[in-house]
Amino acid sequence: MPDELTLWYEEPAVNWETQALPIGNGPLGAMVFGGVATERIQFNEKTLWTGGPGHDGYDFGDWRTPRPDAVAEVRRRIDREGRVPAEDVAAVLGQPKTGFGAYQTFGDLHLDFGAPGGAGGYRRELSLSEAVARVRYTAGGVTHTREYFAANPGNVIAGRVSADRGGAVSFTLRHTSPRDDKTVTAEGGRLTVRGRLADNGLVFEAQVQVIVAGGTRTDTGETITVTGADSAVFVLSAGTDYADTYPRYRGEDPHARVTAAVDAAAALGYDALRAAHVADHRALFDRVRLDLGQSAPESGPGKGETGGSAGLERGGPGRGPAGPVPTDRLLRGYTGGDGPDERAVEALMFAYGRYLLIACSRENDILPANLQGVWNASTSPPWSGDYHVNINLQMNYWPAGPANLHETAVPYDRFVRALVEPGRRTAREMYGARGWVVGNETNPFGFTGVHDWPTAFWFPEAAAWTARHLYDGYRFTGDLEYLRETAYPVIKGAAEFWLDFLHTDPRDGLLVVSPSYSPEHGDFSAGAAMSQQIVREVLESALAAAAALGVDEEFRAAAEAALGRLDPGIRIGSWGQLQEWKEDLDSRTDTHRHVSHLYALHPGDRIAAGTPEAEAAAVSLEARGDGGTGWSKAWKISFWARLLDGDRAHRMLAEQLRTSTLDNLWDTHPPFQIDGNFGATAGIAEMLVQSHRGEVHVLPALPAVWKDGSVSGLRARGDVTVDVSWRDGVAETITLRPGRTGPLTVRTSIANHCHLHDDDDREAAPRRAGDTLTWEGVAGRSYVISRW
Numbered sequence: 085m086p087d088e089l090t091l092w093y094e095e096p097a098v099n100w101e102t103q104a105l106p107i108g109n110g111p112l113g114a115m116v117f118g119g120v121a122t123e124r125i126q127f128n129e130k131t132l133w134t135g136g137p138g139h140d141g142y143d144f145g146d147w148r149t150p151r152p153d154a155v156a157e158v159r160r161r162i163d164r165e166g167r168v169p170a171e172d173v174a175a176v177l178g179q180p181k182t183g184f185g186a187y188q189t190f191g192d193l194h195l196d197f198g199a200p201g202g203a204g205g206y207r208r209e210l211s212l213s214e215a216v217a218r219v220r221y222t223a224g225g226v227t228h229t230r231e232y233f234a235a236n237p238g239n240v241i242a243g244r245v246s247a248d249r250g251g252a253v254s255f256t257l258r259h260t261s262p263r264d265d266k267t268v269t270a271e272g273g274r275l276t277v278r279g280r281l282a283d284n285g286l287v288f289e290a291q292v293q294v295i296v297a298g299g300t301r302t303d304t305g306e307t308i309t310v311t312g313a314d315s316a317v318f319v320l321s322a323g324t325d326y327a328d329t330y331p332r333y334r335g336e337d338p339h340a341r342v343t344a345a346v347d348a349a350a351a352l353g354y355d356a357l358r359a360a361h362v363a364d365h366r367a368l369f370d371r372v373r374l375d376l377g378q379s380a381p382e383s384g385p386g387k388g389e390t391g392g393s394a395g396l397e398r399g400g401p402g403r404g405p406a407g408p409v410p411t412d413r414l415l416r417g418y419t420g421g422d423g424p425d426e427r428a429v430e431a432l433m434f435a436y437g438r439y440l441l442i443a444c445s446r447e448n449d450i451l452p453a454n455l456q457g458v459w460n461a462s463t464s465p466p467w468s469g470d471y472h473v474n475i476n477l478q479m480n481y482w483p484a485g486p487a488n489l490h491e492t493a494v495p496y497d498r499f500v501r502a503l504v505e506p507g508r509r510t511a512r513e514m515y516g517a518r519g520w521v522v523g524n525e526t527n528p529f530g531f532t533g534v535h536d537w538p539t540a541f542w543f544p545e546a547a548a549w550t551a552r553h554l555y556d557g558y559r560f561t562g563d564l565e566y567l568r569e570t571a572y573p574v575i576k577g578a579a580e581f582w583l584d585f586l587h588t589d590p591r592d593g594l595l596v597v598s599p600s601y602s603p604e605h606g607d608f609s610a611g612a613a614m615s616q617q618i619v620r621e622v623l624e625s626a627l628a629a630a631a632a633l634g635v636d637e638e639f640r641a642a643a644e645a646a647l648g649r650l651d652p653g654i655r656i657g658s659w660g661q662l663q664e665w666k667e668d669l670d671s672r673t674d675t676h677r678h679v680s681h682l683y684a685l686h687p688g689d690r691i692a693a694g695t696p697e698a699e700a701a702a703v704s705l706e707a708r709g710d711g712g713t714g715w716s717k718a719w720k721i722s723f724w725a726r727l728l729d730g731d732r733a734h735r736m737l738a739e740q741l742r743t744s745t746l747d748n749l750w751d752t753h754p755p756f757q758i759d760g761n762f763g764a765t766a767g768i769a770e771m772l773v774q775s776h777r778g779e780v781h782v783l784p785a786l787p788a789v790w791k792d793g794s795v796s797g798l799r800a801r802g803d804v805t806v807d808v809s810w811r812d813g814v815a816e817t818i819t820l821r822p823g824r825t826g827p828l829t830v831r832t833s834i835a836n837h838c839h840l841h842d843d844d845d846r847e848a849a850p851r852r853a854g855d856t857l858t859w860e861g862v863a864g865r866s867y868v869i870s871r872w
């Protein structure tokens with residue numbers, strides 16, 4: 085019986101987006117189809133991108149000719165007219181994209197087995213616990229098994245083909261690609277795919293070594309054929325000559341390191357490779373365990389066939405064959421109601437987000453998870469498979485802190501730091517400001533300027549929003565060295581930009597962002613809510629960081645002065661809503677996917693539950709409704725969790741699972757977009773533990789349907805690890821393990837009827853205030869709060 089953290093299916097995948105299964109090790113990713121006659125493994129290497137330097141006319145998004153008065157001209161018009169259509173502003177400040185590029189597939193590996201003449205007992209699966217994909221079926225009385233994983237140690241994708249009868253393994257391995265800029269050679273059982281992208285001259289190479297046990301292996305031109313083997317193993321690695329170094333973004337030819345990786349893996353052997361991989365993966369994956377009362381789903385009344393993945397509306401009665409339920413049928417039967425199977429879908433979605441983040445973002449990666457993580461089968465993926473920084477990239481990393489995967493954020497930090505140098509040039513040349521800036525979206529080649537799509541070309545607040553994650557990284561770990569060396573320079577640079585680029589609003593003398601554009605929505609104006617909220621946050625974070633480091637007195641004084649005059653960007657409007665713009669313009673019928681004015685509720689922390697502003701946020705959310713893109717629904721889970729409304733947060737989770745989740749549990753925008761997966765995982769963590777307001781709030785938004793359960797290994801800011809078990813919706817035991825010595829405040833509904841013991845079982849006497857307990861925590865010790 086598979087463990088409950090396994091996705092499984094009874095048919096091979098035919099559709100890449102909705103059915104194939106993702107494996108990855110950070111830089112490398114692959115999609116496994118599980119075909120019987122032919123296996124297809126589509127694979128990626130995260131730096132394989134067109135565009136950038138090498139593409140004629142690439143300009144980093146910076147104006148090709150100076151426009152000294154452009155910003156001032158738009159500001160004057162906004163000051164005069166209040167609102168200016170996006171098209172008009174784009175005509176003055178925008179510029180068509182040149183050489184932005186797109187993330188590329190590396191192509192597909194095919195293993196041609198030939199038609200087996202009827203396969204039975206077919207099953208393909210992905211174990212999240214081991215990060216191993218498997219295919220099994222019986223044909224002609226022989227049981228065939230295939231296994232695949234992507235190992236971060238050694239940077240390879242490996243597969244093994246075996247059978248329960250000797251000599252039964254025969255196939256031809258070949259490579260295909262939608263581009264024709266490559267050569268394929270086969271020698272000594274090694275397939276080498278090498279080429280140079282026509283668009284920008286980027287050199288790429290992949291090698292696949294086939295190792296057989298028994299039988300024969302022959303190289304024929306561009307293919308490798310295995311005949312009559314007992315089993316066969318392949319190991320693949322790939323790379324490009326990309327480097328994240330401005331302005332050329334080129335480094336060493338990949339040949340030597342790809343050869344070394346494949347040689348080492350082949351020498352190590354499959355079992356040792358697999359053991360190292362599973363250990364590496366579990367060291368991250370096993371840190372968190374969630375029990376919502378789920379059980380490995382069994383079929384029964386109400387569970388079964390309703391609707392194809394295309395028509396995404398799901399839930400409701402159906403009858404499936406008896407026995408364990410495959411994941412696609414489980415999802416189709418999901419309603420969000422009561423029952424262990426419902427909980428199984430939710431627990432699986434939580435774990436899947438953690439699995440995917442480990443699989444597409446590792447500490448030894450150059451680039452972070454893009455809009456599709458690391459997985460892409462196209463030469464022109466949606467939105468270029470890029471890095472949108474007006475919600476998407478940020479959402480990708482929301483689980484890293486709370487879901488105990490901070491290492492996965494290392495490539496994110498590296499990417500943001502690499503944007504600083506090109507961003508300084510853009511800030512200077514286009515905005516006349518110090519510091520650094522980046523716009524609405526970027527690529528691996530330092531694209532920090534603008535394009536000309538009116539509703540998505542201007543968002544200089546993105547730099548500050550990306551910087552917030554580094555400050556939050558510090559809040560979760562308390563690591564002062566990280567703050568000094570990695571986070572503070574980025575945060576300070578993003579704050580400095582605003583000290584120079586803020587505008588005095590002639591209406592009230594307050595400092596506002598102008599031109600200000602609430603992401604992808606409405607007209608340009610001055611002082612839109614999100615703009616103000618983000619700028620306040622980056623100034624405050626920079627101030628707090630500088631104080632923690634004891635540096636930059638002058639800068640701190642300037643930041644404090646600006647904060648004193650800054651428009652707050654938080655207003656309650658005529659129908660009780662939170663205003664998206666400085667003027668009261670919000671429409672009750674507006675269901676736009678971006679809910680930018682609630683930034684201060686989440687991911688910001690300025691709006692506290694129970695305040696008039698929080699109530700206004702709820703009014704806005706009700707008006708926006710439960711619809712939207714996958715990521716928009718995921719964001720709404722966190723909004724309702726921050727409003728401490730567990731049932732409402734759960735309703736959003738159920739909505740996302742029922743209407744924005746594909747058979748392979750990938751989030752869909754539509755199309756497939758991975759941010760919603762990460763947003764859902766972060767949202768579930770936000771329902772169980774919150775720590776954004778200086779205390780550890782346990783079970784802040786527990787829905788009634790999660791009556792009994794437990795979670796272990798979640799993280800809270802202040803460097804605390806938290807376990808909690810609950811019964812009938814109330815905490816039973818809460819365990820806290822602080823990584824630093826200092827005051828620890830816990831908010832819990834059992835604060836006034838519980839004991840607190842340390843790990844020597846000595847009773848401690850915390851200070852009680854309302855629903856909070858406060859005591860002096862000691863690093864490395866653990867404290868248990870148990871209900872009496």
Ligand code: FUC
Nearest residue numbers: 455467472476540604713
């Ligand atoms: C922003 C969003 C879109 C999409 C794109 C990748 O532009 O508004 O919905 O997610 O990013």
